[in-house]
Amino acid sequence: MAKFFLALYDEPNGFAKLSPEQMQKAVEKYMAWSKQSFVVDGKRLADDLGRVMRSTGGKPKVTDGPYSETKEILGGMYVIEAVSYDEAVQLTMDHPHLEFGTIEVRQLWGQ
Amino acid sequence: VTSHTTSQAQTGALLDHLFRHQSGRLVAYLSGRLGPAHLDLAEEAVQTALLRAMQSWPVQGLPENPEAWLFRVAQNAALDLVRRERWQVGDADSFLRNMAAPPVACGPPDYLADDELRLIFLCCHPELPAESRIALSLKVACGFSVAEIARAFLADEATIAQRIVRAKRLIRDRHLTLDLPDGPALAGRLESALEVIYFFYNEGYSAHGGENLVRADLCAEALRLVRLLAASPVNAARVDALAALIALQSARLGARHNSEGDLILLDAQDRAQWDQRLIAVGFDHFERCMKGNEISAFHTQAAIAATHARASAGHTTDWPMILALYDQLFELDPSPVVALNRAVAIAKVRGAAEALVEVDKLEHGPAMEHYHLRLAVRGHLLLELGEHPQARSSFAAALECPCSEPERRFLRRQLARCITVADLEILFEDEQLIVLVKPSGMLVHPSVRERTGTLKELLMQTRGEAFFPHRLDRDTSGLMVIAKDALTARQLGFQFARREVKKVYTAVVAGIVEADSFLIDAPLGREAAEKPQWNVRPNGKPAQSRLHVIERRASSTVLELEPITGRTNQLRIHCAHIGHPIIGDVWYHGPSAPRLMLHASQLSFTHPISAARLAFTSELTWPVILPT
Numbered sequence: 140m141a142k143f144f145l146a147l148y149d150e151p152n153g154f155a156k157l158s159p160e161q162m163q164k165a166v167e168k169y170m171a172w173s174k175q176s177f178v179v180d181g182k183r184l185a186d187d188l189g190r191v192m193r194s195t196g197g198k199p200k201v202t203d204g205p206y207s208e209t210k211e212i213l214g215g216m217y218v219i220e221a222v223s224y225d226e227a228v229q230l231t232m233d234h235p236h237l238e239f240g241t242i243e244v245r246q247l248w249g250q
Numbered sequence: 251v252t253s254h255t256t257s258q259a260q261t262g263a264l265l266d267h268l269f270r271h272q273s274g275r276l277v278a279y280l281s282g283r284l285g286p287a288h289l290d291l292a293e294e295a296v297q298t299a300l301l302r303a304m305q306s307w308p309v310q311g312l313p314e315n316p317e318a319w320l321f322r323v324a325q326n327a328a329l330d331l332v333r334r335e336r337w338q339v340g341d342a343d344s345f346l347r348n349m350a351a352p353p354v355a356c357g358p359p360d361y362l363a364d365d366e367l368r369l370i371f372l373c374c375h376p377e378l379p380a381e382s383r384i385a386l387s388l389k390v391a392c393g394f395s396v397a398e399i400a401r402a403f404l405a406d407e408a409t410i411a412q413r414i415v416r417a418k419r420l421i422r423d424r425h426l427t428l429d430l431p432d433g434p435a436l437a438g439r440l441e442s443a444l445e446v447i448y449f450f451y452n453e454g455y456s457a458h459g460g461e462n463l464v465r466a467d468l469c470a471e472a473l474r475l476v477r478l479l480a481a482s483p484v485n486a487a488r489v490d491a492l493a494a495l496i497a498l499q500s501a502r503l504g505a506r507h508n509s510e511g512d513l514i515l516l517d518a519q520d521r522a523q524w525d526q527r528l529i530a531v532g533f534d535h536f537e538r539c540m541k542g543n544e545i546s547a548f549h550t551q552a553a554i555a556a557t558h559a560r561a562s563a564g565h566t567t568d569w570p571m572i573l574a575l576y577d578q579l580f581e582l583d584p585s586p587v588v589a590l591n592r593a594v595a596i597a598k599v600r601g602a603a604e605a606l607v608e609v610d611k612l613e614h615g616p617a618m619e620h621y622h623l624r625l626a627v628r629g630h631l632l633l634e635l636g637e638h639p640q641a642r643s644s645f646a647a648a649l650e651c652p653c654s655e656p657e658r659r660f661l662r663r664q665l666a667r668c669i670t671v672a673d674l675e676i677l678f679e680d681e682q683l684i685v686l687v688k689p690s691g692m693l694v695h696p697s698v699r700e701r702t703g704t705l706k707e708l709l710m711q712t713r714g715e716a717f718f719p720h721r722l723d724r725d726t727s728g729l730m731v732i733a734k735d736a737l738t739a740r741q742l743g744f745q746f747a748r749r750e751v752k753k754v755y756t757a758v759v760a761g762i763v764e765a766d767s768f769l770i771d772a773p774l775g776r777e778a779a780e781k782p783q784w785n786v787r788p789n790g791k792p793a794q795s796r797l798h799v800i801e802r803r804a805s806s807t808v809l810e811l812e813p814i815t816g817r818t819n820q821l822r823i824h825c826a827h828i829g830h831p832i833i834g835d836v837w838y839h840g841p842s843a844p845r846l847m848l849h850a851s852q853l854s855f856t857h858p859i860s861a862a863r864l865a866f867t868s869e870l871t872w873p874v875i876l877p878t
Contacts (some may be wrong), residue, residue: 154301158395162300163269169308181309186302215309229762232805 140220142179142247143227148211149240168235177230179218188212211241218247267467268316269300270393271366276324277390278369284328287422291331293390299324366391367443367475373417374442375426382417385410387446394453401652402449404587404621437484444492444548447476451496455503456654469500480535490539491548497532498555501525513660517564518699529559550579569598586618590627602634622651622661629664633703642668655842662845663724666691667703671712677866682738682859683731684713687868690727690845694718705730719743720751723819725834728755728850729868741858754852755811755821756800756870759830760841763807767798770824774817782837784819786827793817795824806833810851821848 154162173181193200221227227244236242273296280292299320313319369391374383388394388402396414400407420426454468476493479485505523508514536556539549554575561567576592589612597605609628612618629644645665649658666689678685688694693704695718709716709732716732717739733739745751775790776783794814801808807830811821825832831840833847849870856863 154304155297156395156397158398159269159273159300159393160267161395162304163267166269166304166307169304170312173308183305183309186305214305229805 140222141227143219143221143224144245144247145217145219145231145234146213146243146245147215147217147236147240148243149214149236150211154239165235165238172234173217175230177220179220181215181217183215184213214240268320269303272296272317272320273300273393274366274369274391276321278372280324280328281372284332287425289390289421290418291328291335295324295328295331298327302327366471367478370443370446370475371436371439374439374446375421376438377424377426378417378420379413380442382413382420383442384445384449385413386417387442388449389414392446392450398453399449402453404618437486440479440484440486440489443479444476444488447472447479447496448492448548450475451499455499466503469496469503472496473500477531487539487542487544488546488548490535491546491552494532494535494539494552495548495555497528497535498552498559501528501532501559507656513656514699516558519564521561521563524559532556532559545582547579547582550575550582554579567598569595573599586612586621586624590618590621590624593631594627597631597634602631606631606635620651622648622653622657625651626661626664629668633664633667638668638670655836663691663693666693669708671708674708675868677729677868678864682735682857683733683742684709684716685729685731685853685864685866688722688727688730688850690725690849693724694721694730705732720746720753722850723846723848725846726755726848726850727845727870728848729853729866730850731853731855738858742855745855751855752852752865753813753850755813756849756851757809757811757821757825758806758833758847758870759809759825760806760833761830762802762805763797763799763809763828763830765799767796769814770795770797770828772824772827774820774823776818782819784817785823791815791817793820793824795821797824797828822846 154165157165172178188203191202193202219227219230221230224244224246227246231237231242231244234242276296276299277289277292280295281289284291302323303316303320307313370387373387373390378386385399385403388399389396394402396407396411400410403410451469451472454465454470454472473493473496476489476496480489480493501524502516502519504525505519505521506514532552533556536552539552554572557568557572557575573592573595576588576595580588580592590609593605593608593612596608606628609624609631612624618624625644625648629641629648632638632641632644642665645661645668649661649665653661669689669692673689675687676684677687688705693700695706696702696704706716706718713734715734717734717736718730718732719739719742720730722728722730731742733742742751771792771794772786773788773790774784774793775787777785777787792815796812796814798810798812799807800810809825811825813820819838822832822835822838826835826838826840831838833840834843834845835848836842847870849868851870852865852867854863854865
């Protein structure tokens, strides 16, 4: 079994249009998904934009996010187990986040 | 073969409608402390709390006391907002003090102790424009999204959003306090409050999206609110009228869909399923509302609901009375929705042709253009008039409009009823029998509920006789052999009973089936109290299906299925049982799709006269009922 890293990107204001009922439905779906046996770990990142540290040749330069021009920011991550990319994608196919944002699937090295 | 538990079974830890109930309550609480000018802040703080819950609960797990968690986070978010908005130090201090204080008595009379009702009355401030009051209440107190409110008003989202913004600006600019007056001043807010409750109810009665036809919780809550009001000193005859209307309509909710969640029209409903307790409550309020001289639109609507409730069967309904009431209602409220309902009554009293004229008069209204019920009614009338092609395009247009999944299934079935013999794919026909491809959505045999639009009816019209030695489920498509005389039917029936007929189905199922072929052996039984009633049960009857993988796609698998036994919903249940429900089979947890992806693709049997072995094949097509 290999391990895969799922990076969940979303638009910070993407959920603001939902009614409380719709938000609760989404919570329930996320919770149900993350309880499945192949999910190894999950973490939610704090709401701020974080810091970016960059080499400048001398002293690293520290700036506030956002990191790029994209509207979507990294909001959370999961680690799941799967035999292949195909299966990892398959298992992630019904993730409720895909209604709202993007998921990047990466295999962890050497696993 | 692995079997996944369904996602639904894994949730359920979260209280039903916790978010909606809490949001109204929290907004009421926070705006009481921030002051009415900061209704926006209160709302934003609550929204933030719900968002935080949405982000952290799935990874951190459910907090021990979700309500207290939301309360604490919303309160902190309000504090953050107060600081960020750079309130004067004094303001922030007084807010902090207020937060610490026990809930302030801002003077709601005891009978408005209910959070939600109080907030509705708060939002129905007489200095706000009437339309803003209602939109604001629905958003703030009832927790609806702007999109949901827009649909209820048949308006666009921008208009509704603007009404809400305007209301909030007025509250701020005119320094309106959201305190509640007592007595006559409060009665002045009643009109709008009743409309809010009415919209609330309608949202529940015809859910506009998702899997459920009705949102019974919304209906129950609307009934609770209106009955609270009816029992309070602000009561007026029209409160009783609305209570009667809601109770009588609610009595029918359970009968509006069958055990598979499909829509059943009023005419075909099993009246034994109507809730007699609610009908009694409804008539009780109805009698009370008729005591005064007042006549409101709610009175007339309650009278219509009462007329339906009095009929012991669909055909004994007093339609002339209902039409007279709709005429009266149309004078009080000449809206296109009332006109559409009136047209249905006209069809019952004066025939479909006259009703169609009325419906077509409506088309000029822009809001009605993409209203699925208008198109559905139009299709129904055209079908009754025998205008199949026109009916078909009406139903197809209705399917393009937003509506709930059960309504969508209903419309697809209506579309299937527009099929004529000329549309059927006939593969073989001689003196004794016909082999044809039944479209998905078409009923084979008339039932108590549906007598017309069936395959049998179509064949009877053109072939005189039609006997069915076997059946296909309505939503399943594919090969059928139909006998033209009783003797042939009997002979074919024997072949089916002796399992000499080879039947193979093609299905597209969700997920990747790993093994190439295997036997599913799982007993099926019926449990009347369960949903779905038919399922794999240890004490059920033995059932076997053979499965063979044809093709693996990205997220689905094409299968060949051979039923060895022939139990109700066997293939659908067996596929769901191995964790690969058939696509379109929402009832057994499959993903929704424009059709059930199950097709009788091979059929071979012995011709009763010539004794020749006949074999037919047909391909599953997607996503098809018929081109329109």
